[in-house]
Amino acid sequence: xxxxxxxxxxxxxxxxxxxxxxxxxxxxxxxxxxxxxxxxxxxxxxxxxxxxxxxxxxxxxxxxxxxxxxxxxxxxxxxxxxxxxxxxxxxxxxxxxxxxxxxxxxxxxxxxxxxxxxxxxxxxxxxxxxxxxxxxxxxxxxxxxxxxxxxxxxxxxxxxxxxxxxxxxxxxxxxxxxxxxxxxxxxxxxxxxxxxxxxxxxxxxxxxxxxxxxxxxxxxxxxxxxxxxxxxxxxxxxxxxxxxxxxxxxxx
Numbered sequence: 001x002x003x004x005x006x007x008x009x010x011x012x013x014x015x016x017x018x019x020x021x022x023x024x025x026x027x028x029x030x031x032x033x034x035x036x037x038x039x040x041x042x043x044x045x046x047x048x049x050x051x052x053x054x055x056x057x058x059x060x061x062x063x064x065x066x067x068x069x070x071x072x073x074x075x076x077x078x079x080x081x082x083x084x085x086x087x088x089x090x091x092x093x094x095x096x097x098x099x100x101x102x103x104x105x106x107x108x109x110x111x112x113x114x115x116x117x118x119x120x121x122x123x124x125x126x127x128x129x130x131x132x133x134x135x136x137x138x139x140x141x142x143x144x145x146x147x148x149x150x151x152x153x154x155x156x157x158x159x160x161x162x163x164x165x166x167x168x169x170x171x172x173x174x175x176x177x178x179x180x181x182x183x184x185x186x187x188x189x190x191x192x193x194x195x196x197x198x199x200x201x202x203x204x205x206x207x208x209x210x211x212x213x214x215x216x217x218x219x220x221x222x223x224x225x226x227x228x229x230x231x232x233x234x235x236x237x238x239x240x241x242x243x244x245x246x247x248x249x250x251x252x
């Protein structure tokens with residue numbers, strides 16, 4: 001269990017953010033000229049931590065396979081700014097070779113920003129080995145990391161049925177119990193994404209029940225709206241009927 005003060009931030013409104021949170025999705029094309037990857041590759045081994053950090057951050061915008069081994073090495077850099085930049089860069093350059101080093105660093109890194117970047121990268125790797133550490137982070141880490149772990153688990157939709165089934169229980173647990181509304185909202189969204197890949201079976205029904213419960217009972221309006229959106233996105237007849245009934249009866 002990590003301390004909520006792990007991010008060393010005082011402003012609650014920015015508690016869930018980090019300096020690299022606003023990087024674009026993997027598929028986005030930037031209109032800004034990107035750095036020379038060969039030049040940035042050389043800087044990854046520069047003796048100055050500032051240069052290593054800047055080079056690693058460059059690979060948050062560049063997909064360049066040759067950089068992956070160096071970025072993996074930087075996960076254990078002495079400088080936390082280098083480590084967090086390397087984690088985000090590996091999220092932009094996902095690799096099966098990076099999964100185990102990312103998991104190892106997630107389990108031992110004291111810095112919350114680094115762990116946030118790692119869970120994002122683990123999600124983007126879309127590997128079944130990511131399931132257990134992401135589920136553990138969702139259960140035990142600080143709120144900012146739990147938030148991203150909930151979202152990262154949505155990437156398990158493309159990994160396989162057994163992995164999806166394994167992701168549902170920790171997401172339901174967090175949807176019901178997590179004290180942070182934003183984490184519960186992300187769990188609702190992710191459950192909705194995973195349900196789209198499930199057949200109509202007991203796991204699916206249990207996940208839908210959890211979304212219905214969140215929609216009907218959660219104290220936070222945002223969580224209720226996200227649970228409703230997830231139910232609408234899945235298109236489950238039972239969920240749709242309940243939404244219509246509750247709204248007709250003026251519950252919301």
